[in-house]
Each structure stands twice: as structure tokens, then as C-alpha cells.
Amino acid sequence: MNDQILKGTGLVRRHSIIELFEHWGIALSGLVLLFTGLFELPIAKRYFITEIPGLAWSGDFILSLKIHYLASIPFIALSLFHVVYHGLLGETGMIPRKGDFKESILVIKSLFGKAEEPPFHKYLPEQRLAYAGIAIIIAGLIISGLVKTYKNIYAPDMSYPLVMAATWAHNIFFVLFFLAFLAHMAAIVIKPNRPMVRAIFTGYIRLDYARHRHPLWMQEIEKGCIHRPSGSSRKPVTDERQRPEQEHPKASPGSASEGAGQDEISGSIRICTHDDLDAVLAVINDGAQAYRGVIPEDRWKDPYMEKTELEEELTQGVEFWGFEASGRLLGIMGIQDSGDVSLLRHAYVLTGMQGLGIGTRLAEHLETLSRKPVLVGTWADASWAVRFYEKHGYTLVSPDEKDRLLRQYWSIPERQIETSVVLGDSSWFGKDR
Amino acid sequence: MAVHRRGYMSSKIRPGLSRRSFLKVAGGIAIGSRIGITGQAHARSDSAYATLIDLSLCDGCPDRDTPACVAACRLEKTGNVPDPVDPIPELFPRGMIEDWSSKKEVRNRLTPYNLTFVQTAEVEHQGRNYSLHIPRRCMHCDNPACATICPFSANHKYQTGAVVIDKDLCFGGAKCRTVCPWAIPQRQSGIGIYLHLAPTLAGNGVMFKCDLCQDRLIQGREPACIEACPQKALLIGPKDEIHAEAHARRERMNGYIYGEQENGGTATLYVSGVPFDKLNAAIEKGPGKPHLQEVQRSMADTDSLGRTVLLTPLVGLAAGIAAVKSSLSKKGEEPKRRDKGDE
Numbered sequence: 001m002n003d004q005i006l007k008g009t010g011l012v013r014r015h016s017i018i019e020l021f022e023h024w025g026i027a028l029s030g031l032v033l034l035f036t037g038l039f040e041l042p043i044a045k046r047y048f049i050t051e052i053p054g055l056a057w058s059g060d061f062i063l064s065l066k067i068h069y070l071a072s073i074p075f076i077a078l079s080l081f082h083v084v085y086h087g088l089l090g091e092t093g094m095i096p097r098k099g100d101f102k103e104s105i106l107v108i109k110s111l112f113g114k115a116e117e118p119p120f121h122k123y124l125p126e127q128r129l130a131y132a133g134i135a136i137i138i139a140g141l142i143i144s145g146l147v148k149t150y151k152n153i154y155a156p157d158m159s160y161p162l163v164m165a166a167t168w169a170h171n172i173f174f175v176l177f178f179l180a181f182l183a184h185m186a187a188i189v190i191k192p193n194r195p196m197v198r199a200i201f202t203g204y205i206r207l208d209y210a211r212h213r214h215p216l217w218m219q220e221i222e223k224g225c226i227h228r229p230s231g232s233s234r235k236p237v238t239d240e241r242q243r244p245e246q247e248h249p250k251a252s253p254g255s256a257s258e259g260a261g262q263d264e265i266s267g268s269i270r271i272c273t274h275d276d277l278d279a280v281l282a283v284i285n286d287g288a289q290a291y292r293g294v295i296p297e298d299r300w301k302d303p304y305m306e307k308t309e310l311e312e313e314l315t316q317g318v319e320f321w322g323f324e325a326s327g328r329l330l331g332i333m334g335i336q337d338s339g340d341v342s343l344l345r346h347a348y349v350l351t352g353m354q355g356l357g358i359g360t361r362l363a364e365h366l367e368t369l370s371r372k373p374v375l376v377g378t379w380a381d382a383s384w385a386v387r388f389y390e391k392h393g394y395t396l397v398s399p400d401e402k403d404r405l406l407r408q409y410w411s412i413p414e415r416q417i418e419t420s421v422v423l424g425d426s427s428w429f430g431k432d433r
Numbered sequence: 434m435a436v437h438r439r440g441y442m443s444s445k446i447r448p449g450l451s452r453r454s455f456l457k458v459a460g461g462i463a464i465g466s467r468i469g470i471t472g473q474a475h476a477r478s479d480s481a482y483a484t485l486i487d488l489s490l491c492d493g494c495p496d497r498d499t500p501a502c503v504a505a506c507r508l509e510k511t512g513n514v515p516d517p518v519d520p521i522p523e524l525f526p527r528g529m530i531e532d533w534s535s536k537k538e539v540r541n542r543l544t545p546y547n548l549t550f551v552q553t554a555e556v557e558h559q560g561r562n563y564s565l566h567i568p569r570r571c572m573h574c575d576n577p578a579c580a581t582i583c584p585f586s587a588n589h590k591y592q593t594g595a596v597v598i599d600k601d602l603c604f605g606g607a608k609c610r611t612v613c614p615w616a617i618p619q620r621q622s623g624i625g626i627y628l629h630l631a632p633t634l635a636g637n638g639v640m641f642k643c644d645l646c647q648d649r650l651i652q653g654r655e656p657a658c659i660e661a662c663p664q665k666a667l668l669i670g671p672k673d674e675i676h677a678e679a680h681a682r683r684e685r686m687n688g689y690i691y692g693e694q695e696n697g698g699t700a701t702l703y704v705s706g707v708p709f710d711k712l713n714a715a716i717e718k719g720p721g722k723p724h725l726q727e728v729q730r731s732m733a734d735t736d737s738l739g740r741t742v743l744l745t746p747l748v749g750l751a752a753g754i755a756a757v758k759s760s761l762s763k764k765g766e767e768p769k770r771r772d773k774g775d776e
Contacts, residue, residue, distance in 0.1 A: 018756065041584050042606035043635075046528050061582055061612055062731050069738040076742065077749035084753025089760060146743060152581045152732065153739045157481070157590040167586035 003122065003221050005207060012210045012221070014122070014199040018085070023200055025078040026138075032071035033141075034181070037174055039064040069149070076142050093122050096132050100125035111190060116328060119352050122217040124193075130183065137176045144169035208266030211356050212325040219355065267325030267358075269365045272332065279329040280320055281310050287331070287348030295379045296419050316411075318345050321366060323358045331358040335366045338409040341428065342370035343377070347385075363392050373428035375405060380421045394423035481594035481700065482650065483675035484659065486568055488705040488712075489686055490666035493551050493566030500551045502568050503540055505661030506643075507547065513600075514545045514641060517623025522632040530622040531638065542721030543569070545621035545641035549658055552722065554715035558707045565707060567716065568658070568667065569723055570643040571596060571617045572692055573700035578732045579609035579618065588640075594672065594700040595645035602626060605638030612731060614696050615723035618642040645700070672700065679704050697730030 002016040015023070035058075044050045044058035057063050086092070104126040109115035123131070147166035151158050188197050195209040211218055272280050281303075288304035314320070318334040331349035335342055344366060349358045367374060376394060378385040386396070397405065402422040406412065412420075494500040499507075514534070521530050533539070537546040549570035556563050577596045580588040587602035588609055598609070598618065604627045610618045618640040627636025646656035654660070659667040668675065676693070679702040683690050688706040692699045703725075705712065713725035 040582070042608045042611070046524070047526060061608060062578075062735060065582070065732070066735050066738055069735060069742050072742050073745050076745040077752065080746050080749025081753040081756070084750055085756050085760075088753070088757040142746075146746070149739045149742050152576075153736050153743075156576045156581050157592050157594075160586075160589050160591070163586050163589060167584075171584070 003217070005218075005221060006204070010207045011204040012207050012218075013203055014196075014205050014210075015203045017203065020200065020203055022078050022082045025074045026082070029071040029073075029075040029078075030138075030177070030181075033068060033075055034174070034178060036064045036068040036071065040068070072142075072145060072149075075138075076146075079138055079142060094128055094131040096128040097125075100128050104129055111192065117192075117213075117326060119215045120213055120217065121220070122214060126187075130180070130187070134177075134180050134184075137173050137180055140169055140173040141177060144173065206266075212266050215353055215356060222355065267323055267330065267361075269321055269323050269361060272320040272322045272329075274314070276320070276322065276329065277307065277310060277314075280322065280332050281305060281307055283322075283329055283332045283350055284310070284346060284348045286350050287354075289351055290354075290384075291379065291382065294381050296381070299379075299416065299419060313346070320346070321362060323349075323362055331362055333359070333362040333366055335369060337370075337372075340372060341409060342372045342374045343409060344374060347376075359388060360392065363389075367425070374425040375409060375422055375428060376424075377406060377410060377420050377422045380419055386421060386423070389423045394425055395429060397422045397424055480592050481672045482645075482669050483594060483672040483700045483702060484573075484645070484656075485668040485670075485675050485679050485682075486701065486703045487666045487668070487682060488565050488567060488703060488707070489682075489688070490664045491551075491566045491568060491662075492664055492666075493553060494663070499540055500566070500568070501661040501663055502658035502667060503547070503549055503551060505657040506549045506570075507540075509646065509657035510546075510548060514621050514639075515624045517621060517638075518628060519623075521623030521638075522628070524637060525633045528637055531620040532622055533619070534621065534623075542719075543617060543619050543642070543723070544721060545619045545639075548619075548641065548643045552716045554707075554712045556707050556711045556715045558711060563707055565705065565712060567703070567712065567725070570658075570701075571645075572615065572696065573643075573645055574696045574730075575698040575700065576730065576732070578612040578696075578730070581732070582612055583609060591647060593645070593647060593650045595647040595650060596642075597644040597647045598640050598642060600625065600639045600641070603639045604636035605640055606636060607640060609640055609642075614728035614731065616720070617723060619721060675702060691725055695728050697733060 002013060004013050005011075006013065039049075039058045040061060042061075044055070050056050050059040052058075057067075103118060104124075106115050107117060107124060107126060110117035144166040147162065148170060151163055151166070187193055192213070195206055195213075199205045284305050285303040291300060291304065292302075293300075313334065316336070318336045320332050320334045322329045323331040330353045331347075333347040334345035336345050337343075344363070347359060347362065349356075374394075376389055378389070380386075390396075396402075402420070403417060405422050406417045406420060497504070517532060517534050521532055524530065533544045533546055536544065540547050540550055542550055549568060552567040552569055554563075554565045554567065556565065573590075573594055573596050577588075577590055580586075580590045580596050583589075584606070585602055585604065587604070588596065588598045590596045603625055605620050605622065605625055607618065607620055610616050610620070619642065620638050620640055622638035625636070625639035627638065630636065646654070646658075649656055655669055659669050668678070670678070679690055679693070682688070682704045686704070686706040688704060689708050691703040691705070691709045692701045703709070709725045709727075716722070716725065718724050
């Protein structure tokens with residue numbers, strides 16, 4: 001797989017040169033085959049097609065056959081090349097998977113705003129189904145076409161049932177090929193699919209589009225081709241540095257983004273209102289899955305947060321901001337004014353969307369909102385969260401100070417103070433020291 | 434008449450053909466085993482028949498209203514053409530309806546109701562005047578474009594050598610007539626399968642032409658016209674025997690053959706003491722009245738392209754394997770480089 005993010009250009013490579021060559025070779029020769037095949041019906045004269053400038057030849061069945069033969073050479077060669085090449089290299093991303101049919105229906109519903117679009121791999125489920133469909137059609141056309149060609153040259157008197165089967169298979173697959181072509185054209189007219197169109201011309205698509213619509217593919221790319229530290233580890237990592245058992249808040253980005261780099265996912269940040277309560281809660285409880293088995297057992301519960309607790313946080317003055325793409329809340333982060341400091345509270349990103357830079361975007365945004373020093377608390381065991389904040393310029397405070405701060409600025413149980421850590425931003429340290 | 438007198442000794446190789454009918458067709462030549470495919474281009478079935486039309490024998494049946502072959506054919510094919518619907522649907526956006534149902538009696542040309550007819554030619558050759566009669570019908574080409582190019586395979590060449598249109602499948606688009614060098618197939622509009630689909634938009638009836646009495650051949654009987662010929666000017670037999678006989682007769686009369694090379698070879702060999710270009714010049718030609726010119730096989734120059742097409746899958750396979758090999762060898766190098774870079 002040659003897919004990779006082109007740093008600094010905002011583009012992702014989706015198709016290799018070979019794939020573009022295959023696609024256009026098969027597409028263009030396929031169109032020529034479609035038309036010359038159509039002209040093998042006695043319609044060109046009857047329907048005035050022969051009178052269209054440049055199409056006078058369409059009434060000549062022998063000439064149409066020659067062009068048909070000629071076009072079938074790249075068509076057949078590239079189709080077989082495609083199967084052999086990608087088959088042997090194990091590039092099977094377009095082969096339908098279990099559940100594609102159901103998911104396709106969901107996607108189609110989402111086009112009409114009746115469902116939420118699920119996150120995609122490199123290919124959409126209906127793309128995989130369409131691929132299987134067109135592959136069967138092309139295979140049928142090639143096999144029946146070869147039988148017909150053999151008959152034309154060597155064996156006009158071959159078994160009539162065989163000739164009949166080849167002819168009608170060819171005719172039926174011809175109709176299906178035409179319908180598949182129309183469906184293919186219709187699919188790229190659909191608005192959400194349009195950003196993919198450039199890939200088939202240039203090989204590249206926009207990174208922000210890929211991040212928001214094909215996050216699973218991006219995860220594969222980032223795990224594979226681009227070497228990044230494994231950002232979304234859920235393993236309970238014990239980091240010597242924060243063994244100091246201090247504790248307090250529970251705000252922490254559920255394994256949010258390492259490795260988003262400078263490449264940004266498209267979406268917007270907006271403040272959350274009471275209307276978003278359920279969506280915010282959903283993100284928290286999904287993102288908090290990263291804590292399962294990591295934080296002390298007596299601190300874990302499922303769901304991680306009840307609605308009433310969240311409502312309580314709001315009344316306490318926590319202001320929630322959300323990262324939204326395609327109308328879906330993918331991540332949230334709260335900020336709370338607490339006297340002479342601001343607190344970052346409750347930072348979570350949906351498990352499927354972690355590692356894409358959403359946490360970074362939220363954190364950076366919230367920092368711009370506060371003129372005061374910013375403190376953040378998280379579970380001592382959530383090493384990825386600690387690393388996240390450290391990467392964004394926060395530093396762990398000493399164990400003693402942590403206890404003091406948690407008691408001063410947060411209102412949380414003693415047990416939580418024990419199992420938490422606190423980090424402060426640079427202005428906290430600058431001011432305090 | 435030599436072939437006829439000798440009679441065939443064996444009919445085993447053609448199930449359905451009785452020994453008796455072979456005796457009648459032509460006599461006594463032993464036929465070796467003829468099953469199998471030779472692999473050469475064109476129709477190569479060894480069990481195929483050919484026909485011989487000896488113009489030195491055909492007298493046009495001067496004592497009859499209708500030549501015996503034409504009469505026998507019409508009798509044999511009585512009821513072959515169903516009655517068309519009335520009215521016959523008009524065609525959109527253009528196209529001519531061809532209705533022969535009110536002209537069934539026409540016998541001086543090919544029509545759906547008249548699958549063979551006799552041309553006459555008054556010619557002068559080497560100082561002598563000849564009045565020749567030429568029975569005309571489908572030539573049953575060795576590699577008939579009319580059949581191979583039929584979009585619905587409603588037209589097919591059988592191993593008997595007969596080229597047969599299935600009237601239940603034919604849409605009457607007349608593509609077969611367009612690609613036939615002699616424009617043999619004749620259309621009757623207002624009948625056939627097209628009526629059940631979109632009669633004004635697609636199709637225009639059913640095409641009819643001689644089928645060499647395929648039904649009779651399967652039963653081991655001669656075609657009706659051959660059976661009826663009082664002059665024994667028409668013969669049928671195994672292809673190579675008929676070819677040998679035609680060559681022998683040509684030698685004897687220092688004459689000419691038509692149909693052996695035409696359109697890549699046909700199952701109908703005309704033998705004549707008068708050259709065919711003279712006959713062609715003398716006969717009345719036009720729709721339903723085919724010429725006697727030399728004709729090349731129109732699809733011949735598609736063969737080389739077609740052969741290339743048949744090899745194309747191998748090219749694709751080979752290219753795919755080669756590309757995989759080159760891709761894997763590149764990938765084999767890359768991780769090494771990367772590892773070094775990381776450390």
C-alpha cells in the first residue's frame with residue numbers, strides 16, 4: 001500500500017500511479033467497448049447516430065467490431081493485471097466484508113439525514129459492494145467475449161448452446177455494465193463523495209476530508225506507513241515519574257491525540273449548550289472506556305458518568321466546548337473558572353476518533369479563552385493523558401502542591417485526590433515561582 | 434453425376450443420416466472418420482456437408498411453370514412464415530416495413546416466402562451462345578458473418594454446414610443482410626419476438642433465408658431442392674468429396690467454380706463452363722437478386738486483432754506477476770533503509 005500523508009501539503013495519497021493507470025485504462029476502454037458494443041446492434045442508422053459528425057462509422061458493423069477488439073485489449077489485460085497484482089500483494093481493501101450491506105444502508109440513510117454516517121476505512125462499504133459487482137460484470141464480459149471472439153475466428157460452428165450462453169451472457173452483462181457505469185457516475189455526484197473524485201485524477205485527496213470521513217483508514221496509515229509512537233495505547237502503563245500518589249481531578253483526555261502532527265482534521269469547535277447534554281455525555285462515556293482497567297477499580301464505573309453528574313458540573317460553572325464534524329460531536333473539553341486559575345475539566349474524544357488531533361485542537365482553543373494560569377488534573381494512571389498535557393506545555397506539579405491545589409480549586413473526594421495528578425501550564429509556573 | 438452414381442458406403446459418422454439417403458445423395462465413396470476439430474480457421478467441422486450446383490446441367494425446368502427446386506422449396510417451407518399482425522407497427526424514428534405477405538407468389542427473387550429462385554443469363558463465350566440457369570439461395574459460408582455477428586445468436590452455423598436463422602429469436606434487424614456479401618436474408622415485418630417488446634423502437638420482424646433444410650439433414654435426408662432436381666444439377670455430400678467432384682467437373686468442362694473462395698469459402702460450389710464474371714454481367718441484379726462477383730470475406734481483417742485479443746489474458750497475467758515481483762523487491766529494500774534511519 002502506498003497510501004501516505006504528504007506532510008505540509010494537506011493531502012493524502014489514496015491511489016498509486018498503477019491504480020490510476022488501471023482505472024483509466026479500464027474506464028476508457030470500457031466506454032469504447034460500451035459504445036462499439038452498442039453499435040453492434042442495428043441501431044446507428046435507424047437512430048441517426050451515423051449522421052452525427054464523427055460517428056459515421058457507427059453504422060459499420062465490421063469496423064465497430066475492429067474497434068471493439070482493439071479496446072478489449074487494454075480492458076482485458078488491465079483487468080487481469082489488476083487481479084493478479086493486487087491479489088498477490090494482498091491489497092484486498094475493496095473486497096466486501098461482513099456487514100457491508102447493513103452499513104451501506106446506514107450510509108444511504110445518512111445521505112438523507114436519517115442516520116449518522118459511520119467512520120470509514122479507505123473505501124466505503126458500498127464502494128466495496130460496488131467493486132464486487134463491477135468485478136463480476138467485467139469477468140462475465142471478458143469470459144463471454146473471449147468465447148465469442150474464438151467463435152468468430154476459429155469456430156463459427158461451435159456448440160450452439162455454448163454460443164447462445166456466451167452471447168446472452170455478454171448481452172446481459174453489457175446492460176449491467178451500463179447500469180453500473182450510471183450508478184458510478186451518480187455516486188460521484190453525491191456531495192459527500194465529491195472530495196474523493198480528485199483522487200482518481202491526481203491520486204490524492206484532502207487530508208481534512210480523509211480525517212473526518214475515513215478515520216479508520218487514517219489510523220491504518222498512521223500505524224503503518226508513518227512511524228508514530230503508538231498513541232492510543234490503552235494498556236495500564238506505569239510511569240515512574242508520576243508515581244507520586246497525588247490526586248484529584250478527573251479531567252483527562254481519554255487517550256487523546258498524540259501524533260496528530262500538524263495535519264488537522266476538518267471540523268469546528270463550538271460551545272456546548274444544554275441541548276448537547278446527551279451528546280456530551282455520550283462522548284464522555286465512550287472516551288472514558290480508555291480508563292477501564294487502568295484507573296483504580298473503585299474509581300471506575302460504567303457508565304463512567306451519569307447525566308445528573310454532568311448537569312451538576314454545568315451548574316458548577318464548567319463550560320463545555322465540543323469538536324464537531326459533519327454534525328457529530330467527536331470530542332469535548334470543559335473549562336471552569338476557579339478564582340485566580342482556570343481548570344481544564346473532562347477532556348474526552350470518541351474512541352474511534354482518538355489520535356487525530358481533536359484533543360489538541362480543543363486544548364489549544366480553550367487556552368485562548370483563559371487569561372489566567374491553567375491547571376489540569378487527571379488520573380495518575382492515565383499515562384497517555386499526562387503525556388498529552390506535557391506535550392502541550394504542561395508540567396506536573398509536586399505531590400505536595402498537587403494535594404493542596406486539588407483541595408483548593410476542585411471539589412472532589414479524598415480518594416480521588418490520592419489517585420490523581422495535577423499539571424500546570426507555563427504561566428502557572430511563571431507566576432507561582 | 435459421378436458422385437451421385439457411386440453412392441456412399443458409410444453413414445455411421447453422421448448419426449441420423451441413413452445409408453439409404455446417402456445412396457441417394459451420391460454413391461459409393463467410402464468416408465473415413467471425420468469427427469474432430471482440425472484447428473484451422475473457419476468452419477472446420479469434418480462432418481460438414483457441401484453442395485454442388487452444376488450449371489451445365491441445370492436447364493431451368495423449361496417444361497414447368499416453376500423450376501422444380503423452387504417449387505419443392507416452397508412446398509417444403511409452406512407455413513414457415515407466420516401471418517404478420519395487422520397493421521404492422523410503424524417504426525420509430527425511421528425504417529422501412531417489409532411486408533411480403535401479400536406478395537407470396539413472387540418467385541423471381543428471394544423473399545421470405547421464396548428462399549430460392551433461378552436466375553437466367555444469356556451469354557456468349559468462346560464464340561458460342563449459352564442460355565444458363567442459375568439456382569440461387571444462401572451460400573452457407575464456412576465462416577458466415579451473418580451468423581457470428583448476430584447480436585442475439587439467432588443465426589448459427591451448425592456442424593452440418595447449414596447456416597440457420599432461428600425465427601423465434603430473430604428481431605429482424607437485418608444486420609445479417611447488411612454483412613452478407615449477397616444480401617441474402619429477407620425480412621418479413623410484423624412477426625416474431627420483437628412484437629412482444631417495443632415494436633416501434635426495436636426490431637422489425639424476422640429474417641428468412643435457406644437453411645439447407647437442416648431438419649432434413651438431421652434426419653439423414655437431402656434438402657428438398659436437391660431431392661427434386663430432375664437434372665441432378667444439384668448435389669450434396671461431405672465437404673471434401675463435393676470439393677473433389679467440383680474440381681473434377683471443372684477440369685472436364687475446362688470451366689470455373691464460384692463459391693469456393695468467395696467470402697472465405699462457402700458450402701455451395703457452382704461449376705460452370707462460362708466464367709462467372711460474364712454470368713454476373715448477364716444476370717439481373719438487385720434486392721433479392723444476388724450478384725456473382727468475387728467477394729472477399731469482410732471479417733477477414735478482424736481476425737488478426739481477434740487473435741491478439743485471445744492472447745491478451747496471458748499478457749495481463751504476465752504483466753501482473755512481473756509488477757508484483759518488482760514491487761516486492763523494492764519493498765524488500767525499503768524497510769532495511771528505514772530501520773537504519775530510525776536507529
